[in-house]
Amino acid sequence: MIQKRMKSLAILLVLLLLSLTGRLVQIQLVSTESFSDHNVNLIESSVKQRTQVMKIDDGRGDFYDKNGRPLSHEVIPVLVLFPFLNKMDWPAEKVANIINEPEYLLRYELKAAKEPFAFGGKTPLKLTEEQSQAINDLKIPGVFAVKQKLEHDGTMAEHLIGTLTKSDELKAKSYPNRGLSPDTYIGITGLQHTFDEFLLSEGESKLVFHVDGSGGPLFGVDVKYVEPANPMYPVKVITTLDSDIQAAAEKLVDRHGIRKGGLVLIDIEKSEIAAIVSRPKINQRNPNENSGSKNRMLMQDTPGSVFKTVTAAAAIEHDLVPPGRTFNCDETIDGKKEPKKKLGTLDFEKSFSQSCNRTFGDLAKEMTDIDPDFLLSYGSKLGLIGQTGWQGEKYHSNFKQLDKEESGRVWNDKAVKKDKKLAAHAAIGQQDVQVTPLAVANMMATIARGGEKRMVTAVRKVSFNNGTTAIDFPAKEMEGERISPYTAMKLQSLLRSVVTEPKGTGASLSQLPYEIAGKSGTAQTGIDKRELNKWFAGYFPYKNPKYALVTVKLDSNDQEAGVTSLFKEMVEEIYRIETSSPVPD
Structure with missing residues (x-):
């Protein structure tokens, strides 16, 4: 009996020793880099116990x-x-x-x-x-x-x-x-x-x-x-941003209480993003939370009267607005009596500066007979439709600098483009029209350059750690037709009149240190909730254009202030920065 127990104990001890030996083999030889179901790296853990890092x-x-x-x-x-x-x-x-x-x-x-x-x-x-x-x-x-x-x-x-x-x-x-x-x-x-x-x-x-x-x-x-x-690593990504102007832009957007919207500033000569601000802010505790993670400056939204610039370009190139032609701006776009904004009889220039809907509705109906695709065509000529950000062949693939940039559009259903009533509403930036703030800024830059439309860059180059360039992004023109230099000149004059005309929608910008040219816009986005998109887009200085700027407040209400004051203060801040401590580019 005692011998039998001793044999059983011996066998148990041998099995235990074999088990321990197997475990040691697993720990020290077999699973050193992926131990247990948690894939623990035992070598790294051992080193960590013996080091302070x-x-x-x-x-x-x-x-x-x-x-x-x-x-x-x-x-x-x-x-x-x-x-x-x-x-x-x-x-x-x-x-x-x-x-x-x-x-x-x-x-x-x-x-x-x-x-x-x-x-x-x-x-x-x-x-x-x-x-x-x-x-x-x-x-x-x-x-x-x-x-x-x-x-x-x-x-x-x-x-x-x-x-x-x-x-x-x-x-x-x-x-x-x-x-x-x-x-x-x-x-x-x-x-x-x-x-x-x-x-x-x-x-x-x-x-x-x-x-x-x-x-x-x-x-x-x-x-x-x-x-x-x-x-050679880590690399440096050299963006096009000016950190002084960017910091000022973010402070101003927050000071003006922009809950949804922001601004984008383009260097016209280089076609580069100098500053860009989107709100709401990113939730740092949950950066992938949907609303705050989106860059509103790259997303489609309804532009309102800013889009009249496209209709104006088409009307100018098709000789629909000869000197002396006037429009009844006491009526709505549908020919009814205007209940609020009665402007009287206005010519084409004053219709643009005071933003008369009837004028551009009438012009759209006439243009529909000539070319039903005129809004898409001239939107494209102005660099407003399609993607605006830099893209091109790099490393045998089509590389895009901007992430999730949306393309502008005019119609959801192209079959309705011949409907004159719908075309009239689209011509004033309503109906199905959707554009990004970045594309609107690019339109202003295109007009300021005399019709030359370019892709917009956000990054100049990527440099290795030793300073050599890994990849750069040369200036690129956008494909497709352009507006004529004459049309560009007429649009420049119209945009300037918005500020210089006493009743112009941008008259409050007339006393800035830079001469401004631009266009305001208010778009209905939620009729039931009475929500509005409020825009001001323009460029400056007028005679020697350097910057195109768009300010936008999305889904606001009637009682909230617009964004012309934000545009104004941003221009003043840029003037202060550039005249007090210029930094060589």
């Missing part, structure tokens, strides 16, 4: 304005402290004297630390070059002055720049053969998405210090600075 740069490429100033981050010299200093006798007083901070603050932050950190909390203390040199000259283990990349809480032009995710599912779908780590970000909206292949991290830059089992330093093992194996 301070990340300096995540390795993902970054965005800069046209003058090379970072838009979403800054790189500053900081004081890095490792928590094992708590177990050492180190000259804290010397470090405190160098950075001009009390010694007790150093020790207080250090006492609470479990990982290496930059002294100063969420806003680390920014060191001078002299302070950085003096700290590193002390050669204290666990005390370093390094340059660290710090992400801004609020990114400039956040909708244009876009958002990121660590989603393993999306990474596997987008880059099935890359084997990206769980900590790697990829772009899902904006420029972060369209330029993602350039921006992907090639590895972090970090400080690594080896420690013993109790967390103390392994003396004789120096701190290591680890950086990506490829010195």
Whole structure:
């Protein structure tokens, strides 16, 4: 009986030893990089237990304005402290004297630390070059002055720049053969998405210090600075934005209480986005939340009377508005008595400056007999219909700079374009007409250039870390027909009259430091809710055009103010910036 029990116990011990041996083989030889159902990398976990790491740069490429100033981050010299200093006798007083901070603050932050950190909390203390040199000259283990990349809480032009995710599912779908780590970000909206292949991290830059089992330093093992194996990364995406003007634009849009809408500013000569603001803001806690993540400046909406510019171009080129022709602006577009806005009898120029619907309804009915496609045709000639952003052949594929840019349209159903009543309503920017604020700005830039229509760029180039250019984006013209130089000149005069005429809808802009040409627009978008889109689009200076600007407030109501005042203050702010501290381009 005793022998039988001993044999059973021996067998049990052997099985237990075999099981433990098998487990050790699995841990140390078989599943070292994907242990358990959680795919734990045991090698990495082991290394983490023996090291303390301070990340300096995540390795993902970054965005800069046209003058090379970072838009979403800054790189500053900081004081890095490792928590094992708590177990050492180190000259804290010397470090405190160098950075001009009390010694007790150093020790207080250090006492609470479990990982290496930059002294100063969420806003680390920014060191001078002299302070950085003096700290590193002390050669204290666990005390370093390094340059660290710090992400801004609020990114400039956040909708244009876009958002990121660590989603393993999306990474596997987008880059099935890359084997990206769980900590790697990829772009899902904006420029972060369209330029993602350039921006992907090639590895972090970090400080690594080896420690013993109790967390103390392994003396004789120096701190290591680890950086990506490829010195060409991370890349720099040089955008077309002017960060001074962009910052001013965002403040003004918020000051004017724009809940839905924004503004877009184009450099006319270069056909570049100088500033762009979309509201509502992105929800930083849930950046993919639907309403806030959309860039309204790239989305279709109803333009209202801004679209009369297209009808005017068609009427001019078909000689429908000879000198002396007048229109009864006491009647609505449907020939009824105007209940509110009685303007009397007006000629073509005053009809445009005072925004008489009847005039452009009548012209549309006449144009429908000549060419039922006139609105689509002239919208295209003015760079308003279709996509506006830069696109072209790059790396054997059609590359588009702007993410999810929508195309403008005139008709939902082309079969109704011969209906004169519907054509009249479309001619004043109602009915089915949908355009993006960016395209409206491009229309104004096209007119200011005398009819030359171009694609609009948001990025000038992508540079490698050593400064060489990886890819650039030369200016490109938009395909298709243009308006004649004569028509462009007449449109310029009409747009200027909106501001110079005493009863013009833009008369409040007549005293600005730049001469303005432009067009207002109010569109009904929700009849039941009495919702309105309010626009002002134009360019300046009139005689030497430099900027095209669109301001828009979407889904507002009758009682809310329009956006002409926002346009006005934006022009004043640009004048202030450009005359006080000009930055060479």
